[in-house]
Amino acid sequence: MQNRLIQALLFLTSLLAAIPTPAKVEGVHTARQIMLRGKQHLHKGDYNSALSCFLKYIQQEESLARKDTSDLLDTYYNIGGIYSVYQDFAQALDIYESGFQLSKAANNAEMQFKFLNNMVGASCNIGKADYASRLNKTMRDLRGIHPGMQQFYYCFNNGFIAGSRNKQDEKIMWMNKAIATATSHHLPQKMKVYPYSEIYQSYEKQGKLKQALEALLKYDTLAHEINRQSSGAHDSNAFAYLFADCYKGLMRIYTKMGDKEKALYYQNEFFRYNDSLLNINEYSKIKNQHLNYENRQTQLIISSQQKTILYQKICLAMLAVLVVTALAAIIIIRRQRKVLYDTNIALFDRNNELVEAKADTPPTSSEHSEKSPSLPGKPSAVNEQLLQRIVEALNDERNFCNPDFNLTVLAQIIGSNTNYVSQAINTSFNKNFRTLLNEHRIKEAMRRMKDNTEYSNYSIQGISESVGFKSASNFISAFKKMTGMTPSLYQKLSKNE
Numbered sequence: 001m002q003n004r005l006i007q008a009l010l011f012l013t014s015l016l017a018a019i020p021t022p023a024k025v026e027g028v029h030t031a032r033q034i035m036l037r038g039k040q041h042l043h044k045g046d047y048n049s050a051l052s053c054f055l056k057y058i059q060q061e062e063s064l065a066r067k068d069t070s071d072l073l074d075t076y077y078n079i080g081g082i083y084s085v086y087q088d089f090a091q092a093l094d095i096y097e098s099g100f101q102l103s104k105a106a107n108n109a110e111m112q113f114k115f116l117n118n119m120v121g122a123s124c125n126i127g128k129a130d131y132a133s134r135l136n137k138t139m140r141d142l143r144g145i146h147p148g149m150q151q152f153y154y155c156f157n158n159g160f161i162a163g164s165r166n167k168q169d170e171k172i173m174w175m176n177k178a179i180a181t182a183t184s185h186h187l188p189q190k191m192k193v194y195p196y197s198e199i200y201q202s203y204e205k206q207g208k209l210k211q212a213l214e215a216l217l218k219y220d221t222l223a224h225e226i227n228r229q230s231s232g233a234h235d236s237n238a239f240a241y242l243f244a245d246c247y248k249g250l251m252r253i254y255t256k257m258g259d260k261e262k263a264l265y266y267q268n269e270f271f272r273y274n275d276s277l278l279n280i281n282e283y284s285k286i287k288n289q290h291l292n293y294e295n296r297q298t299q300l301i302i303s304s305q306q307k308t309i310l311y312q313k314i315c316l317a318m319l320a321v322l323v324v325t326a327l328a329a330i331i332i333i334r335r336q337r338k339v340l341y342d343t344n345i346a347l348f349d350r351n352n353e354l355v356e357a358k359a360d361t362p363p364t365s366s367e368h369s370e371k372s373p374s375l376p377g378k379p380s381a382v383n384e385q386l387l388q389r390i391v392e393a394l395n396d397e398r399n400f401c402n403p404d405f406n407l408t409v410l411a412q413i414i415g416s417n418t419n420y421v422s423q424a425i426n427t428s429f430n431k432n433f434r435t436l437l438n439e440h441r442i443k444e445a446m447r448r449m450k451d452n453t454e455y456s457n458y459s460i461q462g463i464s465e466s467v468g469f470k471s472a473s474n475f476i477s478a479f480k481k482m483t484g485m486t487p488s489l490y491q492k493l494s495k496n497e
Contacts, residue, residue, distance in 0.1 A: 031057050031060040031061050031064075031068075032057075032068065032071060034053050034056050034057045034060070035053065035054065035057040035061075035071055035074075035075055037053050038050045038051075038052075038053030038054045038057060038075070038078070039074075039078070041053060042078055042082070047082045047085055047086075050078070050082060051079065051082045054075050054078055054079050054082075055079070057071075057075055058072070058075060058076075058079075061075075069102065069106045069108075070108075072099075072102060073099055073102060073103050073106070073108060073111045074111075076095055076096070076098060076099030076102065076115075077096075077099055077111070077114055077115065077118070079095050080092045080093075080095040080096040080099065080115075080118060080122070081118070083095060084118070084121075084122060087125075089122045089125040089126050090122075090126050092118070092122045093119060093122040093123060093126065096115050096118050096119045096122060097115075097119065099111070099115050100112060100115035100116065100119065103115060109142055109143060109144040109145060110144075110145070112139075112142060113139060113142055113145050113149075113150070113153075116135050116136075116138055116139035116142070117139060117153050117157065119132075119135050120132045120135050120136050120139070120157045120160065120161070121157075121160060123135065124160055124161055124163075124164035125164075127164075129161050129164045129165050132157070132160075132161050132164070133161055136154060136157040136158060136161065139153065139154065139157070140154045147185070148181060148182075148184075148185025148186075148187055149185075149187065151181045151185070152178050152181045152182055152185070152187060152191060153178075155174050155175070155177040155178035155181055156174070156175065156178040156194065156195060158174040159171045159172075159173075159174030159175040159177075159178065159195070159198060160198070162174060163198065163201075163202065168202040168203075168205055168206055169202075171198065171202050172199055172202050172203070175195040175196075175198050175199045175202075176195070176199070178192075178195045179192050179195045179196070182195075189222060189225060190222060190225070190226045190229075192218075192222055193219060193222040193223060193226065193242065196215050196216075196218050196219040196222065197219050197245065197246070197249075199215040200212045200213075200215035200216045200219060200249055200253075201249070203215060204249075204252070204253065204256075209253055209256055209257050212249075212253050213250075213253050213254075213257070216246060216249050216250050216253060219246050219249070220246045220250070223242040223243055223246050226242065227242070227243070241273075243269070243273045244270060244273040244274045247266045247267075247269040247270040247273065248266075248270045248274075250262070250266040251263055251266040251267045251270050254266060383424065386414065386416060386420065386421070386424050387424055387428055389413075389414035389415075389416075390410065390414060390421060390424060390425065393410055393413045393414055394410070394436065394437070394440055395440070397444065399413065400437055400440045400441055400444070400467075400468060401441070401444065401466065401467050401468045402468055403465075403468045403469070403470050405437070405468060406433075407421060407422060407433045410433070421433070438478045438482070439482060441467040441468050441469065441475075441478075442467075442475075442478060442479050442482050442483070444467045445463050445464065445466075445467045445475070445479065445487070446483070446490065448463055448466065448467070449463060449487070449490060449491045449494050450494045452494075452495065456495075460472060460475075460476070460487045460488055460491065463475075463487065463491075464476075464487075475487065
């Protein structure tokens with residue numbers, strides 16, 4: 001898949017307009033001359049030298065107040081193609097996106113078309129098939145593009161996207177549509193070479209060797225036709241990759257079909273063309289390494305030994321400060337955690353004592369008479385009986401763990417009315433019914449959280465519902481108000497006890 005995209009990118013680059021030879025100006029080369037020199041390197045297959053020129057051109061051109069947008073767009077396009085040759089598709093996509101945004105700002109539909117098509121391929125090669133599909137639809141909706149070219153690339157891109165999703169039948173269908181489009185719109189024959197290069201691979205993956213061979217032979221015929229048309233041109237090396245890829249495919253197919261003689265022949269042809277490509281690329285790598293070496297030497301001259309030593313001392317001092325700061329922070333954090341842990345343990349123990357304390361009991365006759373007057377119309381003995389029934393009802397789990405238990409239900413249980421019951425609770429316990437009910441429920445919740453057998457797997461939500469709370473948030477708020485800690489912390493400390 002990656003090799004297919006590389007070929008497509010190189011092919012599209014070869015279709016650019018003829019590049020004039022840059023004139024030299026004695027002394028300093030202008031930015032445009034550097035860019036034109038880069039294009040010369042590109043058409044000779046010297047990718048690293050071309051990339052070096054293009055990057056220098058970008059740096060110089062973008063520093064100017066007035067930019068040559070047309071040349072900038074071409075340069076972004078070519079840089080993306082070179083990144084793709086070296087299979088750095090993420091970097092290629094990034095540079096294509098920058099060029100696409102610039103072409104949109106310049107309202108250049110032709111360059112938008114080129115960038116979008118290459119962005120589709122780069123996206124597929126880094127696993128962004130959905131993004132590629134959106135880009136292809138954007139390309140299809142562009143205005144001012146030759147309808148045949150637009151339809152051709154829409155089909156080709158859809159096939160490429162289908163292939164990245166391993167949908168070989170769908171890929172073959174779209175590639176055949178691309179070929180049919182090229183025929184019906186009288187597009188150049190060389191447009192068909194890449195659909196055939198994709199079709200044969202899909203057939204090969206499906207084990208359909210006969211169909212794969214037919215597609216390869218058409219691929220081979222078109223490659224020779226393209227080579228004849230470009231023979232004698234200054235960029236004669238530009239299509240060597242077509243033969244290398246085609247012969248590699250023929251070598252594989254004939255090997256699988258058991259035709260050793262033809263397999264050996266195409267193996268030799270593949271290595272012949274592939275070695276040629278490798279030599280060209282190796283030469284460009286050496287030149288690029290030399291340029292990098294010169295840059296490093298210049299930096300060494302600028303940076304004196306004293307500055308290097310000073311930087312080292314600064315770095316060591318900063319490292320020492322960071323180490324000391326980190327150690328101090330660790331010590332402080334550990335101490336704070338220890339204090340917090342001790343505080344939580346003390347709070348936990350106090351709450352345990354609260355849980356173990358006996359349930360609320362009504363005050364004695366003398367205590368009650370001192371605390372508050374009798375309820376209106378109720379003798380003291382009756383008041384004590386009422387309080388006794390209230391406490392008994394509140395201490396019954398079946399009552400207070402019922403989520404529908406309220407003051408009205410309590411009054412019905414003890415055979416009284418809500419006003420008497422409410423006043424009795426307020427005057428005897430110095431708290432209202434809701435607070436007293438929540439205390440009973442929370443104490444029971446604390447007991448259940450300490451029970452590591454029956455309730456060990458209960459969540460906070462489950463515990464709150466089991467003791468009658470309808471809302472976990474209300475339970476957490478009431479629990480924290482009563483105990484000074486959250487239910488989750490209490491549960492954690494209970495399990496570690």
